[in-house]
Amino acid sequence: MSHPFKEQRKLFPTLTNTIHLSSCSQSAISLPVxxxxxxxxxxxxxxxxxxxxxxxxxxxxxxxxxxxxxxxxxxxxxxxxxxxxxxxxxxxxxxxxxxxxxxxxxxxxxxxxxxxxxxxxxxxxxxxxxxxxxxxxxxxxxxxxxxxxxxxxxxxxxxxxxxxxxxxxxxxxxxxxxxxxxxxxxxxxxxxxxxxxxxxxxxxxxxxxxxxxxxxxxxxxxxxxxxxxxxxxxxxxxxxxxxxxxxxxxxxxxxxxxxxxxxxxxxxxxxxxxxxxxxxxxxDIGIKPIETYLEQLSSVCIDTAQKHGLEIASPLDIQQKGSNTAIRVKNAGILEGHLKSQGIIVSARNDVLRIAPHFYNTEEEIVQTIEAIAHALITK
Ligand SMILES: Cc1ncc(COP(=O)(O)O)c(C=O)c1O
Known part of the structure; x- marks a missing residue:
């Protein structure tokens, strides 16, 4: 999938060294802000x-x-x-x-x-x-x-x-x-x-x-x-x-x-x-194209999580969900810290890790994050 917001992503320089998937908690800092x-x-x-x-x-x-x-x-x-x-x-x-x-x-x-x-x-x-x-x-x-x-x-x-x-x-x-x-x-x-x-x-x-x-x-x-x-x-x-x-x-x-x-x-x-x-x-960007893109990222997130056998606590029908996909894990808070040490920012709440992309995220970042979660769960 090509990234429709490649140009706007450049307004978020921190994304060159972190994967920021916690817009359900705090989105990434942009130059205009x-x-x-x-x-x-x-x-x-x-x-x-x-x-x-x-x-x-x-x-x-x-x-x-x-x-x-x-x-x-x-x-x-x-x-x-x-x-x-x-x-x-x-x-x-x-x-x-x-x-x-x-x-x-x-x-x-x-x-x-x-x-x-x-x-x-x-x-x-x-x-x-x-x-x-x-x-x-x-x-x-x-x-x-x-x-x-x-x-x-x-x-x-x-x-x-x-x-x-x-x-x-x-x-x-x-x-x-x-x-x-x-x-x-x-x-x-x-x-x-x-x-x-x-x-x-x-x-x-x-x-x-x-x-x-x-x-x-x-x-x-x-x-x-x-x-x-x-x-x-x-x-x-x-x-x-x-x-x-x-x-x-x-x-x-x-x-x-x-x-x-x-x-x-x-x-x-x-x-x-x-x-x-x-x-x-x-x-300026428009929310409708952002929603459409986030639905595509939701599909990628759900498909990849299912491929790795992860338990999803979100609706599987993308029409019934927003950006956030919740993955049920043990010790969500510890896993959040572990991923952060690898430059991946997601957000833990109770028994779930929330993966919440915004328009600036890419499909590759979603896949890499799910793989990192699956790997952490296997090697724990
Ligand atoms: C849906 C929703 N409502 C309310 C809050 C809390 O908002 P505030 O801290 O501004 O009271 C949050 C915080 O995460 C939230 O996700």
Missing amino acids: KDAINHYLESWTENGMDWNGWMERVQDAKSEFAALINADPEEIAVLSSVSDAASAFASALSFTSDRNKVVTTDIDFPCIGHVWLSHKKRNAQVTFLPADENHTIPFESYEKAIDTNTLVTSIAHVSYYNGFKQNLKSLSSLAHSKGSFLFVDAYQSAGSVPIDVKDSNIDALVAGAQKFLLGVPGIAFMYIKKELANQLEPLTTGWFSRQNPFAFTNQILDYADGARRFDTGTPPMINAYAAHAGISLLN
Whole structure:
């Protein structure tokens, strides 16, 4: 298979001496992201302070994320992590006696479960749907679980654990048919799978910058549907949630219009520089061709792993998975360290090693990595 992104790969010089397959955790550093971080440092050095310029870049990052998911920039809030964003969203909901159910899954990232469980004190009742033997959550499980008491259906677009990818459009129709909101954790899909929040009719969606968005930790974006935002008043708040943060009126709690009411304190400016550069690069390339290429790499990964008799904990149907292929191994953490000493970066979680390529990876890197895992398992 020829590499369609050969030219863009040159923007990632570290790839000449490492095989970087951990975009489910931290993607490889690129020259544009490094330059963007340096711009912030230069601006700080030269200007001492450039509050307006730095804030403009936060706005640019919001706009770039909005373009990535087909939203308006006013529908995007900036927070520090997906955990923060989910907490803020949950805090804005009312768990009433006849609508207090949260339907989520066992293969969502744990922080999402933690957030919903923390609202048990506010009357939330949380149901976790288990994965089946094909490592998926069947649609029928949602059909059984979501009812007219469901306040929110909270799903991962792509699972951090095994890459299982869900159909957002059918889940939003199902959730809405029962009067439930659809909250989507897109941290493992944003940047690698196309997202259209309008077409899929999503109420709220969150993603951080560190994984497939090519950025750094410390910044996350939250989409809140325009029609919904002004009905929500998050309990986590700050001066940037106000109509005019610079009014400096401490006795008036006026929520800004749109998603901006979910902003809290001074935004993570340097992280916004990195996020803006990473997302711009992705928007320039286009997510659809990236998805198509990653599907090809998934096939290579699954075929090679099967050839070597490795146990795969991801769906085998590439239409049902994102980039990440999870290989079940004993001592995943130790194996991750062993591979790192050979210049191969993969990511361990519990009982699996996750192989999560981005557009800059090659088929040869996937094959070499699977062979290294198979070899390590035989010689152990
Ligand atoms: C799908 C998903 N959601 C949430 C998180 C946690 O995000 P944060 O650390 O920004 O709260 C992760 C981290 O790996 C993740 O993969």
